[in-house]
Amino acid sequence: MAVSTDILATYRRPQQVIARLLLMGPREDRLLAILMGGCTLMFIAQMPRLARESHLTGQELNMLLGGALLGIVFMAPLALYALAWVSHLILRALGGQGDGYQSRLALFWAFLAATPILLLNGLVAGFIGQGSALNAVGVFWFLIFVWFWIAGLRQAYWGKS
Template sequence: MPVTSDIVATYRGPGRVVRRLLALGQREDRALVFVMGFCVVAFIAQLPGLARRAHLEGLELNALMAAALLGTVFILPLLFYLLAFVSYGAARLVGGRGTAYGARLALFWALLSSTPLVLLNGLVAGLIGPGPALTLVGAAWFGVFIWFWLAGLRQTQRQAE
């Protein structure tokens, strides 16, 4: 199934999609593409807000974009790998039977499938700016991300090693 169809299906049932992705076999390249795809989209989503900030504060847009690129595309994936490892350890402590790959897949897929809301958040940041609308969209993204992540993690930890 194409990634876009899987993203839409995740909004209807995140556990089913993660179960289907697990059934495709352990492919670390797939997990890496998921997390890098999210990071690239997150970088793109920051651009309208960065342009607004550069215009209003008289800052250099290229410097802001370079810092955002470094943080989002090069450093953030490493932090997500660390977070996936910590979530795997926490799941094992409470009786989870899944693999570290499953924990990575659940986190990375939750990130990638929440990208429509990340893009909306970036548009609100660029067009409206800070305020209640940006807070509401950011909270909606975070809530959906947590829902996808926990549903996927629960599904992966049910799998026997």
């Protein structure tokens, strides 16, 4: 299936999407593409907020974008790999039967699948700014991300649908 179709399907049945991705076999290049796609979309989501900040504070937009690019596209993947490793160790200690690849797939796919809400968060940050609307969208994104991640880990480590 297309990535966009899989993202939409994740909002209905996240465990089935992870099960289908796991059946494709372990491929690190696919994982890296999923992760980098999510990080790139996260960077794009930050652009409206950074443009607003640049306009209001007088800072140069290119400097803000460069810092965000470094942090999101180059540093965040390292942090996500570390988070996947820690979650794998915890789940193995709890009796899970998965491996590191499955932990990375569940985390990276949850991150990519939740990016449409992250894009909405960026628009709210850019057009409305700080406030309850931005907080609500941010909490909504976090809850969706955690839901996808837990559903993916349950499928990967315990095979529960």
